[in-house]
Amino acid sequence: MPEIVAIDLGYGHTKVVSQGRDGEIKRMIFPSVAPITTRERTAESNGMGALRTVTVCVGANNYVIGKDAYLEADSNYSRSRLDEYSQTDGYHALMLGALALSGLREIDQLVIGLPLTTLDTYHSVMSSKYLGEHSIGATYARRKVELAVRNVLVTSQPAGAMINAVAGQPGLKKATNLAIDMGYFTMDFLMCEGLRPFYKRSGAVQGGMSGYYDHLNGMVAEKITSEGLPAQSTVDHFRLEETLSNGIQGENGRTIYSLRIGKLEVDITECVERASTRLTEYLDRMMTTLGGGSSMGIISSVVLAGGGARMILPAVKERFGKTHDIVMQDAAQYAIANGFLHFGLASAKRAAAQV
Structure with a gap:
């Protein structure tokens, strides 16, 4: 081989x-x-x-x-x-x-x-x-x-996501799809018919998970100060990423996120949920390039990939879940x-x- x-x-x-x-x-x-x-x-x-x-x-x-x-x-x-x-x-x-x-x-x-x-x-x-x-x-x-x-x-990069999705679900090769790669500094998106791309309706939104982490960081800093802990102007992106990866599912289905500050565990769940507005903004900007509803009307499936796929999934479901199939790939980071x-x-x- x-x-x-x-x-x-x-x-x-x-x-x-x-x-x-x-x-x-x-x-x-x-x-x-x-x-x-x-x-x-x-x-x-x-x-x-x-x-x-x-x-x-x-x-x-x-x-x-x-x-x-x-x-x-x-x-x-x-x-x-x-x-x-x-x-x-x-x-x-x-x-x-x-x-x-x-x-x-x-x-x-x-x-x-x-x-x-x-x-x-x-x-x-x-x-x-x-x-x-x-x-x-x-x-x-x-x-x-x-x-x-x-x-x-x-x-x-988003072509790789689409190729992998088609390998797992061959039916996508006969449909019009939108692949979204939620990366660190950009959110790339590729509209394609099967594996044939619509380049004029594809592109990238600046910000990515880095922009989300920056937005989340500001909220976390405010929470830390409000609880009487020593002020921290920045929380390293590595630490925020680790915190989001280690969320614990609560009894009501809500994911709980705890950030370690020294020997303390600070609950930042509310911050994580509020910061998701930044991810919604990315989708708004993507829609401008796609041409709004005219493109989404012919798209059957939205394929998610990249390290940030899990974080943007709720926003994608809320925006497109009623009218489109949402394909969340296993081990989306790969x-x-x-x-x-x-x-x-x-x-x-x-x-x-x-x-």
Whole structure:
């Protein structure tokens, strides 16, 4: 079987789905942070646990990549918000780290995605940049990871979500659908007939989960102050994300969210619910691009994907639930990368048939 690596590298998290020659599919996710390090990393021998990271060199700098990379970042570190994010050294470091962590070394198909807003601009650049041989490791590494990429496929991130949805529900291929990718800095949306896109009615809304976290942060700061606790002007997005991931279902069906402040647990459930107005605003702006009801009238299903899919689901149900099927994909954070894997497998099959 071919070796396939599918990478959905977003502003918030990097998702990797790979399939080796034995057919085994592996998945991993890590934060899209790439702090520069000047420390030579060696195996920990001081009783502390080893970090789950790799170090890669881009230009003159070494970058730490992986599940624990955020532990190498200082308090001033911030994620990139650039439109040309895919052309930055940090993004390149994340891509190389993802390739190394995939464990595959003779990659037949590498599938990567870009936001709809930058796909046309950087499609060719990305294809040529990651095609060929790569030597991955820190500048001081005695042995580096050597791997080869034989073919690169570049598509849009919401296209991956739609491909994955069709793989699970083939009937969607005969319908008009709207795929929504709730990402960290943008909410991308793709209207398509089956898998044929309506590009003029597709696009992206700035803000994403980052904008929601900023909105939520202001409400949380007010609550903390009102309860007589030491004022906190900001609560790190990582902590808010963790809090939302660990919500507990109450007896009445309401999800309860608790944020740890020092040794205390602060109930921020009301803040989370009130902050959802920001997600509704994203849907309003999306409707402007879609052309309002004229487009929604021919759409049968709304497909949700991305790390923020679960948070926007209630707003989508309220807006479209009576008139449209809402497709919430399993493990929505992997939906796009899973779709990329299907795309890569189909490409490999076509290539084999032509031999």
